[in-house]
Amino acid sequence: MATRKKIKKTSAAPIKESKTLFIGIDFGTNHTAISTSDGKKKSILSLVGIPKDAIASKFLKKERLYGDEALKHRVALNMFKPIESGLIKNQRDDLEAAKGLLDYVLGLVDANRDVKKYAIIGVPSQASVLNKKIITEILKDSFDGVMVASEPFCVAYNLGQLEHALVVDIGAGTTDICRVHGTLPETDDQISSNKAGDFIDSELVRLISEEYTNVSVTNEMVKRWKEQSSFVGEPEEEIVVDVPVESSILKLSITKEIKNSCESIIPDIISGISKLISTYDPDFQEELRNNIWLAGGGSQIRNLDVELEKELELIEGGKVFKDTDPVFSGANGALKLAQDMPPEFWQTT
Ligand SMILES: Nc1ncnc2c1ncn2[C@@H]1O[C@H](COP(=O)(O)OP(=O)(O)OP(=O)(O)O)[C@@H](O)[C@H]1O
Ligand SMILES: [Mg+2]
Structure with a gap:
């Protein structure tokens, strides 16, 4: 029974x-x-x-x-x-x-x-x-x-990370910076910039077209190159890509262009972080600046955490971590x- x-x-x-x-x-x-x-x-x-x-x-x-x-x-x-x-x-x-x-x-x-x-x-x-x-x-x-x-x-x-955290979500259309303090965020807790993945792609098209006037590259091509080789700061190796021109393949070095296009999103991130810290309760600003999280597809840009920490050194410092599952x-x-x-x-x- x-x-x-x-x-x-x-x-x-x-x-x-x-x-x-x-x-x-x-x-x-x-x-x-x-x-x-x-x-x-x-x-x-x-x-x-x-x-x-x-x-x-x-x-x-x-x-x-x-x-x-x-x-x-x-x-x-x-x-x-x-x-x-x-x-x-x-x-x-x-x-x-x-x-x-x-x-x-x-x-x-x-x-x-x-x-x-x-x-x-x-x-x-x-x-x-x-x-x-x-x-x-x-x-x-x-x-x-x-x-x-x-x-x-x-x-x-x-x-x-629900208390005194800053999330920097670098997506395709926007980079959203959000201050989290135990409740659902309000309008003042969020700053958005249109300098994100799509912006990097259009910068990369522009920079490559300026450097190599005889080739034409598309957004789809540069997005692929960026996702394979994105970085900021010092390059680890030269980035060379194959571009079809008429009936042949041209090898182009795009190291400088990748670096500059990826770095183009940094100033807005720093100013957003700095604004959200300076308008936070002064008792918790220190905790907030040492708890910054990068998320979204753009968080995979190599060295971005290190370069952001360097920039933050100029405004009292900060600690930057990376989300491990951006998808x-x-x-x-x-x-x-x-x-x-x-x-x-x-x-x-
Ligand atoms: N390894 C990488 N390096 C740099 N950028 C990358 C990498 N992988 C993906 N991305 C970029 O991340 C962006 C997509 O990120 P994500 O999927 O988080 O966007 P989303 O959430 O759909 O967009 P949004 O948040 O703007 O609505 C694209 O621009 C993509 O090219
Ligand atoms: Mg997103």
Whole structure:
């Protein structure tokens, strides 16, 4: 009899668990990552492609393409990037693309099934203030409860850095600097600059075109080179890339151009950090300046932590750390936040 009782008890628990799914989504300019309470994770490029005409649609056998697949077939598609310069684009087509993309990532982790779903969506910090309503509106039918939070705050939550911390989230469209002090950040706690990954890419195109007037390089090419070789400060080795020119391949040295383009984002980061420290409670400024975290794809620029510390030496110093999981940190933080919210909270969302 005792055994029977035991079986009954253990089989009841998972049923209850499987009826609720917590979801964290990092909805970024460049990539969208999702992480769920049943342990699934996915990341795709934030791209949506719609076939340009009936021929394209027949050939591709789809009405919508997402992520890498959309990038691969881009010449046959009208492309949508739902977030630009830190904000959700709010034309009808863009909003539909945003909703399509989020529904698609939910499908990738099998989250479209019939369970109660509670989600936190991390977006660039400006969007978390200015586009909050639009995002909750387009998503309200997909979830039983949904909240929008700023990406750098989600990263801080994932790192467990909730008191006296500064997160510098270097994404594609924006670098968001967020001061975290135990509560959800307010407008004054966040500074955003458009000098981020996309800006580095356009600087790199400009600098290479100035140095080598006979070659033409595209944003896609330089982004690839940057992701392979980005650095600031002293170079470790010469960076040489292959560029097709007419019928031959030219070898170009782009060490100086990579360095200068990557360093172009440093002044705004330093001024943002300095502003958020100087306007903080003086009793805790020391702790804040020694707890600076780099996150987002741009945090992988080699030597950035060291160079920022050097620059901070000129304004009383600081300690800079790097997030170890720039792809999933925001989504994982959003998931943790969703799981930690009291049940009453979701009634009001
Ligand atoms: N190794 C690397 N070195 C430098 N930059 C990199 C590296 N890897 C990725 N990046 C850049 O990081 C940026 C993407 O970062 P991330 O995926 O965090 O952006 P996002 O969250 O989608 O954008 P945002 O936060 O602006 O909305 C791109 O510009 C990409 O080229
Ligand atoms: Mg981001």
